[in-house]
Amino acid sequence: MADWVILVDSPKDFPNADTPHKVITTRDYLARSSLFQGTRPKIVNLARSFAYQSRGYYCSLLAEARGHRIIPSTETMIDLGARQLYAQALPELDDSLAKSLAAAADKTVPTRILAYFGVVTDHRFDRFGRLLFDWFRCPVLEVTIDNGDRPQIRRLASVPVTRLSAAELRLFHEALHDHTRREWRSKKDRAPPRYSFAVLYDPKEALPPSSRATIKHWSR
Structure with missing residues (x-):
């Protein structure tokens, strides 16, 4: 160490x-x-x-x-600086979040998740935390969640340790200890998508070919 x-x-x-x-x-x-x-x-x-x-x-x-x-x-710092820069990660992260909730007996949706080197305190989201850290190698990440028809990530942000509560800081120490006992592993390279899909939408069209729900589905 x-x-x-x-x-x-x-x-x-x-x-x-x-x-x-x-x-x-x-x-x-x-x-x-x-x-x-x-x-x-x-x-x-x-x-x-x-x-x-x-x-x-x-x-x-x-x-x-x-x-x-x-x-x-x-790269991670820049990506976390604006939603449009980390937006490419959201479909996979939102899907993992939904699967974690679907597999759990407790369906309560948290409004906030803190991940310390990918470790979360709510074990329903262990897999989600690991995926989050694989996307963004950051010591402390705050995930803010909107609870609509389908829970979705509203915001990702790094959190300085100076803003952690005493209890959160203890959890950070534990996660740091565990993280530094492991071998260093570089972030996985993710292949860019081969295709982009765009839909033209006119909210004033009397008989639109696609409904609002369909367009929201494609936006995922």
Whole structure:
């Protein structure tokens, strides 16, 4: 476990005493090019912001340039920055969410799911959590769910550890411990879809060839 490194904006965000891994600040990682020279550390970026051109973003960008292994990657940060960028993942994730509920005795739909390295506290959604982490390798992800005719994901967002409650932080520590005991596995490459499907729709048409329900079905 000695080759894991935690990046934080401030030492108080995730004290070194709380983890067996080396904790360094994002400022030091950016400024000290000699750090970890000749090695390939595995890095968990816990910066407070992953926004484009933030310090957290530049740490992941620099890690990739140095050949270090880091989560989240800049690609994941950018994808999570806007719904239209992570929209390609939603059909598969929505389907997994629906299947998890269909297979469970309890059909209650949560409005929010927190995933820590893909681990969720509601075991009905264990498979969903693993799929989510396979799409977006992020330490903490918040999933906001709309409960309509068919539950659908309204929003995906990374959550800084500084915003976690005491109970959530304990769960994060457990998930971090388990994650860093495993071998590093790169994100699976996903083939882009071979085809795109478009439907022209005029809400004012008197006799539309397709109903609103049909178009909603195709939009999945």
